[in-house]
Amino acid sequence: MTKRVTVIGSGGAGLVAAIAARKAGADVVVLSKTTRTTATCTAYAAGVFSLACCGLSPDEYFKKTMETGHYLNDSALVKILTEEAESTFQTLMRWGVRIKMKKGSASVRATAPNGLMGGAGFTGELAAIAESEGVRFLDWTVATSLRLERGRVAGVEMENWRTGERTCIPSGAVILATGGGGQIYSHTDNPGRITGDGYALASDIGAVFRDMEFVQFYPLGWAEPGFPKWMADVELVDFVRITDAEGREFLKEAMKEWGYKSGSEVSLYARDKCARLMAEKSAEGGVFAHLEDLTDGQLKDPKVQYCLTLNAEFFRSVKRPLRMAPLEHYFCGGVVIDGFGRTSVDGLYACGEVTGGVDGANRVGGNALTNIVVFGYRAGNIAAKECEKSLGPLDAGEWRGLHAISEKGERPGVLRKELQEKAWEALGPVRRGRQIEEFLGYLGDFENRTIGVETPLDRLFALEMKGLHATAKAVAEAALKRKESLGTHWRID
Ligand SMILES: Cc1cc2nc3c(=O)[nH]c(=O)nc-3n(C[C@H](O)[C@H](O)[C@H](O)COP(=O)(O)OP(=O)(O)OC[C@H]3O[C@@H](n4cnc5c(N)ncnc54)[C@H](O)[C@@H]3O)c2cc1C
Missing domain, CATH: 3.90.700.10 (Succinate dehydrogenase/fumarate reductase flavoprotein, catalytic domain)
Structure with missing residues (x-):
């Protein structure tokens, strides 16, 4: 029996966590919905990090991050972010990642393949390091459910959407690094695979969330x-x-x-x-x-x-x-974690954009990439140390899509577009209580529709519907509850 850490997501948070867990002695498997590193916000990023380094003091940086987050941030997480970023970046550089640092910021743009995907060189380098350390990758694979044994996470159910093959991988610890949920919106710069699956996986097993109403819209x-x-x-x-x-x-x-x-x-x-x-x-x-x-x-x-x-x-x-x-650009809220990425569920860790707490009601530009490095590293290390021996083989599990499937069902791509447009109207930069209530009603009916799956891509879209639905619901419920405008949340009523 091995001590296996399964990491869900191969963006920056997942890759840093995977390398850290592997170096700490665990058997590590990383799942991603496409090929590793691509179709992630990390690859799409401008590639610029903000951090307290090279002469910018952690105190000053802490103050700015709290002020920008309207003091709704988890101050303990912000303290870690500000005090540990510089040394964690130095660790990454020792691993072989090329990063340029100057006062208050860092950049990986020099290794980017083009001006558009400023973070793709960074994810490429991390993936190569992970592979050389012996991390195993399962590409084209969607995590569909987390298996609990006696209240502790014990496995990840997954489906290869290209072949339809279902398996469940026994895991002594699971790290959620699935990114945010930008694709709930019709107007977003997030890649197509960022559908909030992590929020669905975590809420299904009762993990605690915070600040889901704070979705950051990029102004231009x-x-x-x-x-x-x-x-x-x-x-x-x-x-x-x-x-x-x-x-x-x-x-x-x-x-x-x-x-x-x-x-x-x-x-x-x-x-x-x-x-x-x-x-x-x-x-x-x-x-x-x-x-x-x-x-x-x-x-x-x-x-x-x-x-x-x-x-x-x-x-x-x-x-x-x-x-x-x-x-839409970024989710400030998400799964509640402690300073080591532990969630409220035993054996489940989380890092990166899927988590909440660092940003409060609004994020400092450049803090997202620093967050994935600092908390990816911490989560990987601790998950390897606290990982239990994995159970023996687990049965594959069932279809975990949100909808029933039938040949005569609606096209999943069309249904997704409909949801995205309605979410933009109700949960975009301008929000009104009545519209949010109507949207929640729509989401209730949405679950009862039937979809048709003809191609592998339909299958992926069908599986992603669960994340989109759970994320839209969590944002709507939080947005309805917060009656005042604050940070990124603007209630014009
Ligand atoms: C255009 C753009 C520019 C940006 N520029 C910057 C910047 O310069 N500086 C900055 O600080 N921030 C920037 N950001 C924000 C930042 O890039 C992200 O917040 C950060 O990269 C998120 O990293 P992550 O590892 O948490 O998630 P991601 O990098 O998004 O990776 C998520 C991974 O999870 C996988 N996944 C999701 N669900 C499943 C599932 N069910 N099963 C298997 N795998 C799954 C995906 O396939 C993907 O591999 C930018 C964002 C965008 C969109």
């Missing part, structure tokens, strides 16, 4: 028809005019009023206020980024290219005002 997203759903850095406001329909530079005016000197400061500390203002102006008649302001020389400037996020060459041919609007 490209909203032109035909454009990809993707963020543009708020720092863009320092290079081009961003105006409302009347041509007023409302964002610059607001920044001054809020006491910020640059767009990058707003992107770090005031995404909440800025996204609210953007949502308001978008509804009033639209927000426009005046790309016609940019000279050819500016288009070659790496800083401008960073802000545009999409290929700068493309913008050379579209020098005109372009529509912008906020889009």
Whole structure:
């Protein structure tokens, strides 16, 4: 019998946890829904970390993180984040990960394959280290349920969505590193596989959650028809005019009023206020980024290219005002953990975006990547130490999709789109109690629909419906309960 740690998710949190657990002596298996490292928010990230390092004091950093989170953060977790980030980054560098650090920040952009996927070099390096340490990967595999034995997590049920094969892997400890739930929304920059599965897996076995109403919307997203759903850095406001329909530079005016000197400061500390203002102006008649302001020389400037996020060459041919609007970016809330990633269920650990507590009501830009490194490392280490001997073979389990399946059922892709659009209306940047109540009613009926599965991709979409539904429900219930506006949660009623 082995001491096996099963890690669900191969983004940054899962990979760091897997390597740490393996180095601490456990047999480690990592599951991911596609191939390892891709289709993760970590790979999609700009690749910029904020942290107390190279002369920025942990005290100062702690203060900023708490203030930005409106003091709803778990201060013990923030203390760990601020005090341990620098030494954990040094550990990763000793493992062989290439990271550049300077006062207050770090970057992995130098190893990125392109400007769009700033974190893909980072996840690639971590996966290679994990493989060389003997971590085993199960790609194309969806964790569908957590098995309990005498109140402790003892196994993970899973399904390979390409072959339909179901298995249950006995595990002495399980680390949930499934990321957030951005795909509940029609407007998000999260990859397609980020469907909140971790929230469903954890809530099914009674894990405790916090702060689910605090979904961070990134203030600037490209909203032109035909454009990809993707963020543009708020720092863009320092290079081009961003105006409302009347041509007023409302964002610059607001920044001054809020006491910020640059767009990058707003992107770090005031995404909440800025996204609210953007949502308001978008509804009033639209927000426009005046790309016609940019000279050819500016288009070659790496800083401008960073802000545009999409290929700068493309913008050379579209020098005109372009529509912008906020889009979903990040889940601040999630599974409650202690400083070692232990959850309220024995044998279940969690790290990364699936957890809540570090960010409170609003996240500091760059803190998400620091969070996955610091708490991934801690969770991996402790899970290996506390891991029990795994049980013998477990039976594979049943179909764990939310819906019944029949040949005549609705297309899962169509059903998903419907849910996403309704979630955006009810739980997007602008929220009203009555609309949230109606949405909860819709979710009740949603469970009773029947879906048709013809292709392997249908099967994946069908399995993901459970995460989407559980996540949307958790956000709606929390958003309804919190009647005041705070941080990223804006109740206009
Ligand atoms: C466009 C973009 C840019 C960003 N830029 C930055 C930045 O520069 N700095 C910063 O700090 N933050 C940034 N963020 C936020 C940050 O990237 C994420 O919060 C962070 O990477 C989350 O890491 P994670 O490991 O928790 O989850 P992810 O990296 O999202 O990985 C989740 C993994 O879980 C797997 N998974 C999910 N469900 C299951 C299941 N049922 N079975 C098996 N596997 C499953 C997925 O396949 C995936 O492998 C950005 C986010 C986006 C979308």
